[in-house]
Amino acid sequence: MTGRLRTAGWLAAVLLAALNMRPAIASVPPIVDAVRDALGLSSSAAGVLTSVPVVCMGLFAPAAAWAAARWGTGRTMALALALLAVATTVRPLAGVGVLYTATVLAGVAIAVGGALMPALVRSRFPDRVGPVTGLYTTALISGALIGAGGTEPLRAWLGDSWRAALAIWALLAVLALVLWLVVRPAGPGALSPAAGPAVAGGWSPWRDRGAWMVTLYMGGQSLLYYAPLAWLAARYTELGWSAARAGGLLALFSATQVVSALVAPALARRDPRPAIVVSLLVAVACLGLIGVAPLAAPELWAALLGVGVGANFSLALTVVGQIAPTPADTPRASGMAFFVGYLLAAAGPVAVGFLHDLTGGFRAPFLALVGFGVAVLAFGWAAGSAVKERSVPIAFRIGTDRSQHA
Known part of the structure; x- marks a missing residue:
């Protein structure tokens, strides 16, 4: 072959x-x-x-x-x-x-x-x-x-x-x-245990500030996905839409993620921060519009929200894959990012449901997601900065690891 x-x-x-x-x-x-x-x-x-x-x-x-x-x-x-x-x-x-x-x-x-x-x-x-x-x-x-x-x-x-x-x-x-x-x-x-040499002294993502920023970005962007996934259709059925029509918005939200998830990492090859900022701003803006002006252009809001969260998902996976010092350490970084991140994300649908019960509507919950998105923006910028700072030594070590296994 x-x-x-x-x-x-x-x-x-x-x-x-x-x-x-x-x-x-x-x-x-x-x-x-x-x-x-x-x-x-x-x-x-x-x-x-x-x-x-x-x-x-x-x-x-x-x-x-x-x-x-x-x-x-x-x-x-x-x-x-x-x-x-x-x-x-x-x-x-x-x-x-x-x-x-x-x-x-x-x-x-x-x-x-x-x-x-x-x-x-x-x-x-x-x-x-x-x-x-x-x-x-x-x-x-x-x-x-x-x-x-x-x-x-x-x-x-x-x-x-x-x-x-x-x-x-x-x-x-x-x-x-x-x-x-x-x-x-x-x-x-x-295919062999410990592919590539580990960092001297043993690297741990739990003691690495950059890995924590990546983890919090991973969890934050996941929450911004799972919360609207759970409640976007309900936002519109509460406004009088049929379940089928509201489900169509959810399908549109999911479909546009495919396109942005494919394109975003290629745009962030040299520096992931601009793509992270733009995709988060798009997602946060659409969450706010769904909160305050849901009927102005619902299909556009759902489509652009999908673009934002789809791009963020692939960008988060990109920085997760690059934050560790060597490929051998990457499973530790991804293990921590997914452990903390998905447990944080699981709280999103619950929190939105709680705020809905508390306020009697979906405006406040979606605006709360906007506020949370601002914090995620800070974590995303810090995560992108950490990856960019480590890009040169990471590339060098990857080349070394591959030559040892040629």
């Missing part, structure tokens, strides 16, 4: 793995009523099926660094894909206990796989971290869109079986695992 063909294979394997990090979560909401009725679940218990994987994405992200140090990033990703395939297959096939247990296991697999992705990209594509991050972020978002949009049609095609509609997504994970094992996309260095 030629070098160019092998690189294309590696990229395809990384993107297919990324495509698998969301369908197990996004496939449940479209058919949650059928699951609830079949198993006799309450609405709260059914909602846990969606929230548990998100919580796991935070709680178990640090385990990726431990597993990568023990088995190597490539083997650990393969194990994560295998666990995801098994968990997705078995979760709808038995009773409630198996359903919830397998959902937790799927969440663990997604947490580990997602935390390893920045390290894999940085190790294999050191000169193209931004563009490749944009590609795999687009794959992540596309996976969510495919899972959300494809599950109900699959259920109808599979004889109205919600069990088959959930289990069939395991085939996507199996395909990713097979390709992963065939092309070994992490490269020789990343």
Whole structure:
């Protein structure tokens, strides 16, 4: 296999793995009523099926660094894909206990796989971290869109079986695992434990101010995504829109993220700060307009909000992948960023719901998100500054690491 063909294979394997990090979560909401009725679940218990994987994405992200140090990033990703395939297959096939247990296991697999992705990209594509991050972020978002949009049609095609509609997504994970094992996309260095030398004395993101700024930016921009994801449609149904029309706004919000997530990292190759500032300002402005003038141009507000949060997601993953001193340390940085970040993000929908109950409407909650976005802007600028300051020594060490594994 030629070098160019092998690189294309590696990229395809990384993107297919990324495509698998969301369908197990996004496939449940479209058919949650059928699951609830079949198993006799309450609405709260059914909602846990969606929230548990998100919580796991935070709680178990640090385990990726431990597993990568023990088995190597490539083997650990393969194990994560295998666990995801098994968990997705078995979760709808038995009773409630198996359903919830397998959902937790799927969440663990997604947490580990997602935390390893920045390290894999940085190790294999050191000169193209931004563009490749944009590609795999687009794959992540596309996976969510495919899972959300494809599950109900699959259920109808599979004889109205919600069990088959959930289990069939395991085939996507199996395909990713097979390709992963065939092309070994992490490269020789990343397939062995501790790919590249660690920093003398042992680097810890928990004691690094720059890593903390990246972490808080990651969590803040995630909150600015999950809060409108949960409440954007409700904002408009409360204004008298039909559920279908409000759902269309949510679909538009999700679709525009694909475009901005692909483009933003390429624009931030030399300095991520301008792209971070612009994307955050766009998102914050749209949140404010949805709060105070929701009916002025709702489709435009939703589309631009998607542009802002999609760009921020890929930019956050870019700085997460670049803040550590070496590729070997990147799983530690991403583990901390996802652990703190996703747990912070999980509070967003709850806080908006609390403010809605307190004030009786959505204007105050969306304006509160504007205020929070200003703080995220400060964290994003600091995170971009930390990455820019470390860009030269990082490039040097990456070159050294790759030469040792040639």
